[in-house]
Amino acid sequence: MSASPPTAEAPTERLLARAVLVLILGVGATLRVWLALTDDGIYWPDEVYQSLEPAHRLVFGYGMRAWEFIEGARNWALPALVAALFKLSAWVGLDGPRGYLGVTRSVFGLLGAASAWGSWRLARAHGASALAAGAGASLFALAAVPLYFAPRAMSENASAPAVVLGLALALAPGASRRAVLAGASLLGLSVLLRLQNGVFCVGLVGVLAARRDWRAAREALLVLAGWALVFGLLDKLTWGRWFHSARVYLDFNLVQGKAAAWGTAPFAYYGQVLLRSMGAVTLVALGLSLLAARRATGLFALAAAFFVLHALQPHKELRFLVPVLPLFAALAGVGLDSVLRALPPSPVRLALPLALVAMAGFSGLRVGLLTFGDVGQYEDVKPRASAWDDFGPVNRLLIAAGRLPDVCGLKVEAAHLAWTGGYSYFHRDVPLYAHNGPGRESGLFSHVLTVPGAVGGGEVVASEGPFVLVRLPYARCAPDPAWSSRLP
Template sequence: MESGPGGGAGSVRKRKSEPCRPAPGRGSAAAAAAWSGGAAGRIGLAVSLRLLNCLLVRTSFVPDEYWQALEVAHRLVFRYGYLTWEWTAGLRGSLFPLFFASIYQVLHLLSRDDVLWLIWLPRVAQALLSALADVKLYSFAERLEDGETAKWVCFCQLCSWFTWFCCTRTLTNTMETVLSTLALSYYPMEGSQPGSRLKYLALVALACLVRPTALIPWMPLMLHQLWKEPRKQHLLLHTYLPVGLVTLGGSLIMDRLFFGQWVVVQFNFLQFNVLHNLAAFYGSHPWHWYFSQGLPVILGPHLPFFLHGCFRAPARHGIFLVVILWTVAVYSMLSHKEFRFLYPVLPFCMLFCGHSLRQLNRWRRAACTFLLVANLLPALYTGLVHQRGTLDVMAYLQGLCQPTPSQASVLVLMPCHSTPHYSHLHCQLPLRFLECPPDLTGNAEYMDEADQFYADPQKWLREELPNATSLPTHVVFFNVLEQDLSSFLAAHGYTKAATFFHTHLPQGRTGSHVFVYERRQATAS
């Protein structure tokens, strides 16, 4: 696969080859052979693995993978659906959902907009982009060091459990990571072939349009380039400034068309998350959480190799360690913390893990076997088992769309946005769920609809469903609510219609199973 200057395998400087070493195992030997077999082999392996990855991830992670992407795209193309408060407040940019809207539009024009295509094709597209990022990470490591080191960097990348868990999801964090990795492949490093300033800056700009936080890990790299550049003023005025102005102008025009008014989403995002710290409404953690839990968890079995690689990597790699520590430190200053926020620094971590394997020599076989086995278990468990009930129940509700959705209605009594919406139904089935927009007025006594419901479920049901005509035909909830709802369900003729396993680790309002209760009209009072 060819790419721009310094970015692809075809442009890599020839280096002295090293003696072949015994392969660490049957699986990793095949992978090593594919990576060493040229660009076609690398692309084939990456695409095959990520498509398999896509098929073996059947669970949900966070609501944003639907509500910041697919639900918005579905509403744009098919003209029905629901937008969360973030979109009405102009907090999100339109580029990311427009990417999936283009996929939906093509399916619609081809009359292939079946619900399974709407669910799987966006994920396949994300998987292919992640495969491209895998190949580009190899290209960068090869340009920076040599093919042997690049091979182990990408071995670590491909067997990372958290990358497996996230890289095919339609999350802004996933697209941010993909674009940042592509940008990295063009980044100019001292002592290697020059990269392409315009290409890497354009990709960084796209990442920032998807998610403004993409600028955080790139700030040290851009300052590092500026410090090394002899013509600093030229770099600022003829590269950084034009790219920044074009990006901001493009964002303003695109969001003007999307929202119907002038909106600076980057400022709104900064104001909400940093200046007002309103994201803490959705949970807060201590300042050290990313250091004590976040980074160790997403690294998982790679953690000892990352630490070893930090000490054994060449000094010029110190800038990448600065990127990791800087990003974790900046995020640590915010109250609201999530594992996925650190996903974009994971490819930087893999550079150090690959250096570690490169240095292990006779212990490499055992290390690679450990990484494969230790990552396989959490990858398969989180991809196939943990938190799957909220997706399985949507497949059940799809059956209510036939012969006509007007005969059914659904009430989802779960924590906010636990399930997808019309992107996983693709029919105008009346569907109501608990809402939880944050209070933007500073009212200390504010309670969202979900909090009001969980404070007194019976009272909420009496007020919101006062008569038989307002009752839905189906009620969906986690099993932890069954006792609280049992009298209401029995009084109105509801019986259990389906049960779906969700998780072995129920917590708070999230139960181990999802229940569907159906109202039998013949027995309803």
């Protein structure tokens, strides 16, 4: 169905709506940048080895290589984006890890704030008042889960603004030809950054066809086909075969089912985790989204299809839902608008949106208390451990090691390399060995990152939390022709 036209807003409501939008975007952006600059932890290795590390290799010439960038299971769009941020940081003198990582993580955080604005735009496009749309957008701008993931250099974060803004342009009832073409182009870009966003592309064409807007459906399909060619050409230029990364990725995950090696979960996993991490926000967003289904049928169907398709996959991670969360925030805004239209003019009409914003803000206040159990990671290993700064001390010692003038090789004994920041944090063109690498007596490295009980005869040169950086005596750092940059 087409969206209902926006209702006339009183001057007080317009002023309040403007203040709410500025508040949620300003606070949301500030919190995201603050988190970007204060946390060195890792939620999952992909946030380093699918983006930061290949980008470091592009810009600085060295870095660990995950299997995806050896066999070609990922395209180079996301690493190229991060590499551009690294290069820009170096140009302005921020050429150390603190500089280029701070810039990159802050930019990803600001992309999250842009996604919140996109939620507002999407709700407005479906007839929600500015105040209701702003209150709905607060569920993404201020809630705990979007804040937690925001600074992480992951494809979900990079693609989310393109998804929500693309749909805001292309799905708006009565959208101009230019808006449909621009929206479809943004969705095509989102697939370049994350293949799974193809669900939104198929859905867009389906929704336009269901509306019998055949011209818009044809033109959107042509634009998306053009972006598909860009995807294929990028793979051809970088991997030597058209659509190579998509073929390898789909074969690995859907045909061979190897992603299950990283864990499987039941269909209800996402709902259970969202209720643990931000229960009130989840329940209210769900209820308001159901109320919005009649007015924003196409948008609701798209969001629901994305959610269900991910819930049906055996391997699940909460981050996979990041691109769809702004859509549910927009639907919440439309649903809230339906509630407000049913109410007579009264203070309640203003109080309800403000209560929604307050609820989102309260969820955001809890973000620092999130555990891995809350975000659905390592549930069988350390569910009560803080989800923040996991292996952050190791990464800070990697930065310290990279600054030492006499380091000519480093072995990380205290953690698996995949759960560290690699060369993106170490930033020194010398061999970096895994915990199962050569022994200390090999003379192939000068320093080890270990725990206090394993110092041996070395000298502790730095410490952080439960880890120490140790200089080994008589290290020769002999050349090692067997060293490999492949991530173990």
